Amino acid sequence: MTKVAELVAARYGTETAYCGDMEADGAIRQILSRGSQRHFTDQPVPDDLLKVLLACAQSAPAKSDLQQYSIVVVRDATKLKALGEMNTGMDWPTKAPVFLAFCADMRRIQRLAAVQGHDHQNNNLDTFMNGVVDASLAMLSFMYAAEGEGLGCCPISQIRNQIDVACEIMELPPGVFPIAGFAVGWPKYETPRVSMRLPQETVVHWDSYDDGDLESQVEDYGRRRHDSSPIGPDKQRHTDKYGVLDFCPWAENVTRQLSLPERAGFAAFLKKHGYDLA
Incomplete structure (x- = not known):
């Protein structure tokens, strides 16, 4: 049977010490191993x-x-x-x-x-x-x-x-x-392909917010993710503005994406569609 440690390691791209010998079963296995599906058969859903x-x-x-x-x-x-x-x-x-x-x-x-x-x-x-x-x-x-x-x-x-x-x-x-x-x-x-996630130390904060090691944590994450699933030219954001990189780390790609406005008219639409947003 698959161990939780194997699934957690796949999710983070690195070994973890807190899973012990837990066996992956039920909801924990389903969630840790999930990935989005974009290709379907023609079989209908009853x-x-x-x-x-x-x-x-x-x-x-x-x-x-x-x-x-x-x-x-x-x-x-x-x-x-x-x-x-x-x-x-x-x-x-x-x-x-x-x-x-x-x-x-x-x-x-x-x-x-x-x-x-x-x-x-x-x-x-x-x-x-x-x-x-x-x-x-x-x-x-x-x-x-x-x-x-x-x-x-x-x-x-x-x-x-x-x-x-x-x-x-x-x-x-x-x-x-x-x-x-x-x-x-x-x-x-x-x-499905399992998307590697940011390290738990980056996302989970105990008692108070602390991002003192953000840069080093995300740099390491970017290299792990590149080794597992490189961001190719077709997935790199705004290459017309920033060009194509052989090594495009996650932080570079997501900050490229958000360097240009997205859905800038959303608030105006909501107000027109009945929301005061006060």
Whole structure:
């Protein structure tokens, strides 16, 4: 049986001392060895299984039991085609056996407040954040349940590249917007690639925040990641501005990406779409 230490070592790209002889089983094995799937067979996902997975999504915790999210299952061929043509990166997920959009939803409780005769006094930044977190937790619960049943999954942030178009295609009213698209299907290839993560010492802080060793930790991580899975020219960001490197460490690539504005109109869209963000 696989040991936890083997899976943790694969996730971090280095040996760890805290796993001992723990055997990897159940949820720990599933999560430590997971990876996103972008290639699916044509085999459909049965409706009954999909509805069970949606029930798993709704089993996630929700802030104050407000349940400020919705899930759109997109099946209409015209809508899928339109979503796929929105921008680069949306063509393949919309061809998956199942495509979902996980959405923050302020509208539902606004409508219920009117029905109950109460004022809704919380159209603010906190409600925006609560809806995003609720939708994210639901998506995570769906993903782990689906992967536990042998399905492959991949969240899709590109749906927000033209979020106004996505909302129009899916007929999302004011107060409802997608935090992510989500592709689901039976994986074409059995074993997904495990993405090496930042060292635990960089991400986890005990009692107080400490990034005193950030540069050395991330430099070591960049070399480990390059040795395992180099960032090739096709994955390097903004090569027209920065050129192509033989050795492109993770920190170089992600800071390249964020050196140019991304989705700069998002706040303006949200305000137009019903969110005050006050």
